[in-house]
Amino acid sequence: ILREIRDMCLKSIVNLVKSLCVSIVLGTIKMLQFLLSIKAARPPKIHLHNNQPAMIESRNKKKVKESPSIIQHKERGNRCIANDTVLELMSSPDLLYYRKLTTVDGCYHISCLTSNQVWVSDGHNLILTNTKGFPLHYVKNLCSDLSNGLHTVNNEGELIYIDKDKNINKLSTDMKTITKFIKRTNSRWKPQCVYLSPFTGDLLVGMYREKPRTGKVTRYNQSGQETQTIQHYNTGRGLYSDPIYITENKNLDVVVSDNNRAVVVTERGGRHRFSYTGHPSGSGLWPCGICTDTLSHILVCDGYSNTLQMIDKDGQFLSNLLINSKKMGEPFSLSYDVNTHRLWVGSWDSKLCVFKYITRQGDLTDENTQPPLRDALSSSTQASEFAWDFMLTDEPFHYTLDREDIL
Ligand SMILES: *[C@@H]1O[C@H](CO)[C@@H](O)[C@H](O)[C@H]1NC(C)=O
Numbered sequence: 001i002l003r004e005i006r007d008m009c010l011k012s013i014v015n016l017v018k019s020l021c022v023s024i025v026l027g028t029i030k031m032l033q034f035l036l037s038i039k040a041a042r043p044p045k046i047h048l049h050n051n052q053p054a055m056i057e058s059r060n061k062k063k064v065k066e067s068p069s070i071i072q073h074k075e076r077g078n079r080c081i082a083n084d085t086v087l088e089l090m091s092s093p094d095l096l097y098y099r100k101l102t103t104v105d106g107c108y109h110i111s112c113l114t115s116n117q118v119w120v121s122d123g124h125n126l127i128l129t130n131t132k133g134f135p136l137h138y139v140k141n142l143c144s145d146l147s148n149g150l151h152t153v154n155n156e157g158e159l160i161y162i163d164k165d166k167n168i169n170k171l172s173t174d175m176k177t178i179t180k181f182i183k184r185t186n187s188r189w190k191p192q193c194v195y196l197s198p199f200t201g202d203l204l205v206g207m208y209r210e211k212p213r214t215g216k217v218t219r220y221n222q223s224g225q226e227t228q229t230i231q232h233y234n235t236g237r238g239l240y241s242d243p244i245y246i247t248e249n250k251n252l253d254v255v256v257s258d259n260n261r262a263v264v265v266t267e268r269g270g271r272h273r274f275s276y277t278g279h280p281s282g283s284g285l286w287p288c289g290i291c292t293d294t295l296s297h298i299l300v301c302d303g304y305s306n307t308l309q310m311i312d313k314d315g316q317f318l319s320n321l322l323i324n325s326k327k328m329g330e331p332f333s334l335s336y337d338v339n340t341h342r343l344w345v346g347s348w349d350s351k352l353c354v355f356k357y358i359t360r361q362g363d364l365t366d367e368n369t370q371p372p373l374r375d376a377l378s379s380s381t382q383a384s385e386f387a388w389d390f391m392l393t394d395e396p397f398h399y400t401l402d403r404e405d406i407l
């Protein structure tokens with residue numbers, strides 16, 4: 001009996017050791033597989049500047065401590081306090097996504113709704129499109145005689161746009177109800193561009209009047225009440241002549257692309273801070289699409305040089321973020337996604353791109369950790385679209401239409 005017990009004990013010890021060995025081996029294999037899959041899942045890195053000397057000027061890495069601030073989370077319709085993370089400019093922007101849209105005749109203005117859906121307008125149509133260029137919704141009565149910043153999105157994800165009769169409308173998030181938010185009451189002043197401040201909830205409207213040609217900015221609060229007009233220098237001279245795009249900086253400065261060849265920036269109260277009239281070389285500026293980023297830069301498309309210029313919050317030229325290339329077309333419209341820090345760029349000839357140019361310090365996809373792909377712009381369409389799709393896999397599309405949208 002003793003011998004039997006001894007044998008049984010030995011057997012179970014051997015079995016135990018065996019299964020331990022097996023699970024260690026299996027565990028290691030699983031771990032390796034997991035690590036490999038993480039590596040494979042990283043989107044390919046697209047380096048625009050290879051063989052593209054025109055792409056970038058700025059080589060200076062600038063580190064900026066992002067102060068805790070209110071950042072909107074449009075996707076969820078609420079706001080939260082941003083993480084105190086160190087963000088920095090990348091030495092060159094990465095193209096994440098590129099597509100030529102067939103649904104619009106030019107990307108004259110973009111309003112980012114979520115990280116994969118944007119409102120895009122040409123001179124006549126306003127379309128909600130996803131990253132595959134698939135139209136998800138059309139708005140019919142857009143103001144059609146202008147190619148300006150005609151729309152914006154509020155913190156709840158509702159679209160606000162200028163219609164044919166120059167009223168400012170709001171489209172509900174279910175895309176069903178259009179309400180008149182601000183009715184046009186003065187026939188001499190024509191609203192030309194809108195921006196909804198994520199910080200104050202106010203609507204900033206750039207207005208234009210003919211004879212004499214002049215402009216102003218009107219601020220409306222959340223109930224649609226006019227609360228401020230910005231129109232003059234303290235000398236009494238007019239600040240604007242033809243505001244075509246409008247935005248706001250993090251310090252609540254009001255930033256306007258004025259058709260009269262300048263970016264005009266006033267402080268929250270309306271006092272003129274500076275006008276940016278182009279690269280220090282004196283090449284002039286024809287400002288079009290404009291936006292600001294989380295580092296308080298002002299980004300503006302210049303219709304003269306077909307560049308996308310970055311200036312600081314005080315009007316100092318920093319760099320050309322993008323320069324016209326055949327593939328990219330002429331950058332014309334901009335929208336900055338505060339949640340992903342990605343920049344949407346639209347061109348005259350309907351190209352829509354997404355760039356990453358700001359990164360978190362120590363980000364996994366940092367530039368040095370991935371070998372650059374060859375000549376990105378000529379071969380990137382496939383790769384970057386793949387990357388984009390891949391990155392979005394944990395974000396379900398909201399529209400059934402997407403399932404039919406096969407590349
Ligand atoms: C801040 O962000 C980092 C990286 O995204 C994250 O690991 C950390 O938990 C965040 N901290 C807070 C307080 O949200």
Ligand SMILES: *[C@@H]1O[C@H](CO)[C@@H](O)[C@H](O)[C@H]1NC(C)=O
Pocket residue numbers: 221222223224225227
């Ligand atoms: C908007 O402004 C009007 C007039 O100043 C004021 O009565 C109203 O309470 C304001 N609404 C909000 C939401 O601030």
